[in-house]
Amino acid sequence: xxxxxxxxxxxxxxxxxxxxxxxxxxxxxxxxxxxxxxxxxxxxxxxxxxxxxxxxxxxxxxxxxxxxxxxxxxxxxxxxxxxxxxxxxxxxxxxxxxxxxxxxxxxxxxxxxxxxxxxxxxxxxxxxxxxxxxxxxxxxxxxxxxxxxxxxxxxxxxxxxxxxxxxxxxxxxxxxxxxxxxxxxxxxxxxxxxxxxxxxxxxxxxxxxxxxxxxxxxxxxxxxxxxxxxxxxxxxxxxxxxxxxxxxxxxxxxxxxxxxxxxxxxxxxxxxxxxxxxxxxxxxxxxxxxxxxxxxxxxxxxxxxx
Amino acid sequence: xxxxxxxxxxxxxxxxxxxxxxxxxxxxxxxxxxxxxxxxxxxxxxxxxxxxxxxxxxxxxxxxxxxxxxxxxxxxxxxxxxxxxxxxxxxxxxxxxxxxxxxxxxxxxxxxxxxxxxxxxxxxxxxxxxxxxxxxxxxxxxxxxxxxxxxxxxxxxxxxxxxxxxxxxxxxxxxxxxxxxxxxxxxxxxxxxxxxxxxxxxxxxxxxxxxxxxxxxxxxxxxxxxxxxxxxxxxxxxxxxxxxx
Numbered sequence: 060x061x062x063x064x065x066x067x068x069x070x071x072x073x074x075x076x077x078x079x080x081x082x083x084x085x086x087x088x089x090x091x092x093x094x095x096x097x098x099x100x101x102x103x104x105x106x107x108x109x110x111x112x113x114x115x116x117x118x119x120x121x122x123x124x125x126x127x128x129x130x131x132x133x134x135x136x137x138x139x140x141x142x143x144x145x146x147x148x149x150x151x152x153x154x155x156x157x158x159x160x161x162x163x164x165x166x167x168x169x170x171x172x173x174x175x176x177x178x179x180x181x182x183x184x185x186x187x188x189x190x191x192x193x194x195x196x197x198x199x200x201x202x203x204x205x206x207x208x209x210x211x212x213x214x215x216x217x218x219x220x221x222x223x224x225x226x227x228x229x230x231x232x233x234x235x236x237x238x239x240x241x242x243x244x245x246x247x248x249x250x251x252x253x254x255x256x257x258x259x260x261x262x263x264x265x266x267x268x269x270x271x272x273x274x275x276x277x278x279x280x281x282x283x284x285x286x287x288x289x290x291x292x293x294x295x296x297x298x299x300x301x302x303x304x305x306x307x308x309x310x311x312x313x314x315x316x317x318x319x320x321x322x323x324x325x326x327x328x329x330x331x332x333x334x335x336x337x338x339x340x341x342x343x344x345x346x347x348x349x350x351x352x353x354x355x356x357x358x359x360x361x362x363x364x365x
Numbered sequence: 366x367x368x369x370x371x372x373x374x375x376x377x378x379x380x381x382x383x384x385x386x387x388x389x390x391x392x393x394x395x396x397x398x399x400x401x402x403x404x405x406x407x408x409x410x411x412x413x414x415x416x417x418x419x420x421x422x423x424x425x426x427x428x429x430x431x432x433x434x435x436x437x438x439x440x441x442x443x444x445x446x447x448x449x450x451x452x453x454x455x456x457x458x459x460x461x462x463x464x465x466x467x468x469x470x471x472x473x474x475x476x477x478x479x480x481x482x483x484x485x486x487x488x489x490x491x492x493x494x495x496x497x498x499x500x501x502x503x504x505x506x507x508x509x510x511x512x513x514x515x516x517x518x519x520x521x522x523x524x525x526x527x528x529x530x531x532x533x534x535x536x537x538x539x540x541x542x543x544x545x546x547x548x549x550x551x552x553x554x555x556x557x558x559x560x561x562x563x564x565x566x567x568x569x570x571x572x573x574x575x576x577x578x579x580x581x582x583x584x585x586x587x588x589x590x591x592x593x594x595x596x597x598x599x600x601x602x603x604x605x606x607x608x609x610x
Contacts, residue, residue, distance in 0.1 A: 187476040191476070191555075195560060198559065205530060221567055225565070254571070255558065255568040
């Protein structure tokens with residue numbers, strides 16, 4: 060009996076060693092059925108133990124990963140909030156300082172009063188626009204949006220027409236915008252959504268491209284569709300965005316270092332991001348300093364209504 | 366018909382819980398020829414209005430005790446049709462019936478330009494017939510063969526139902542309840558869409574085009590929506606209250 064157990068133990072160890080060393084090797088033992096059952100039982104127990112330990116390890120690793128992801132999410136949220144507050148502070152302190160300076164300058168009446176009044180008007184208008192735009196952005200995150208059939212090709216043509224007309228009306232040169240929309244094998248599929256918001260998104264992208272492009276350089280607008288997604292891309296050969304700013308350009312109130320000299324609310328791309336998200340899509344940006352920037356609006360197509 | 370020289374100036378009740386806003390608006394309105402009283406919340410406004418009836422109320426929405434929307438409901442429930450301008454956006458909830466259910470006569474978003482508020486107040490006063498519900502409080506609006514059943518959200522032209530997008534419906538509703546008034550595109554965009562500076566006014570033109578197409582309105586000889594060149598739009602038809610049949 061002792062010998063049998065010893066043999067069995069050796070056989071089990073040998074089997075495990077062989078199995079672990081070469082799992083695909085077929086083992087042939089010429090032992091009787093009873094020890095065979097014992098071997099099977101021991102192997103099974105070992106497998107259950109090993110598998111159980113592995114599962115526990117996996118579970119704890121998965122738990123750790125979830126915790127890690129949650130922590131990273133919280134950190135990202137905290138970072139975004141901190142960036143937003145810093146930018147809000149920046150956007151508010153200049154007009155408020157200007158208003159206080161104007162009040163001080165205009166307090167005695169006299170020659171400065173007229174200029175002080177003009178400052179009060181312009182800076183309070185600036186603050187009013189900021190408040191309105193921030194509220195609109197917050198509303199857009201949650202408010203119900205329309206669900207109509209929208210032809211993005213038409214939206215692109217309208218936005219190009221408007222941005223071009225506005226640039227000319229503002230006394231600038233006519234922007235060189237080249238629009239490429241497919242006609243074969245089929246035109247750009249329609250999407251479902253709110254035509255006003257989608258127009259606003261494309262208009263903002265084009266407005267940025269015109270604003271940041273040196274006069275006379277080309278802006279390209281391309282429409283494509285692939286795997287149920289319509290992509291509208293607006294590309295420019297402007298100064299581009301520094302690599303460390305690319306990740307935060309879609310943040311509220313984000314203003315690039317190189318954009319500070321130019322007028323803008325810093326809410327345009329945030330708006331584009333929210334509009335894309337509300338349509339089940341997303342906005343992406345690629346940029347190379349001194350080469351230019353391309354922003355893509357990805358929108359899922361859904362079957363148009365009959 | 367009062368003599369324009371001796372007619373007393375219209376009496377405005379400004380209702381807002383922010384004293385700084387009242388401090389600025391009161392002298393501005395008085396200089397503009399209006400008589401002004403103030404109240405810090407809806408309850409106080411109801412009391413003040415009961416003591417000395419005002420010709421129009423300008424109300425903030427978020428206020429302690431009784432908010433602006435509840436104040437309008439209380440007035441209307443008591444059969445008081447004194448015009449009210451609410452300091453918010455039309456149909457904020459995106460529901461076409463919101464404007465009707467509130468029963469306010471006009472809307473203006475904070476922060477607003479005081480000149481714009483004065484213009485709204487004057488337009489509402491011009492349109493108001495004392496003691497009578499305004500078009501904004503009607504269930505049904507009729508203009509020729511156009512009929513808008515506001516609570517049923519149904520528009521018919523010559524008896525046949527027509528389909529408008531929610532935004533176009535809201536715009537048509539707003540234009541019809543303020544007939545004969547010139548609305549700039551910017552004003553319509555701010556009041557109905559809630560946008561000020563981030564967008565062009567093409568959205569407004571799009572919806573006007575939709576209304577015209579659906580209602581078969583001729584741009585050259587409009588029966589409903591008229592373009593005022595370089596200025597904006599005006600509902601040019603004669604709008605009257607209809608009844609639900």
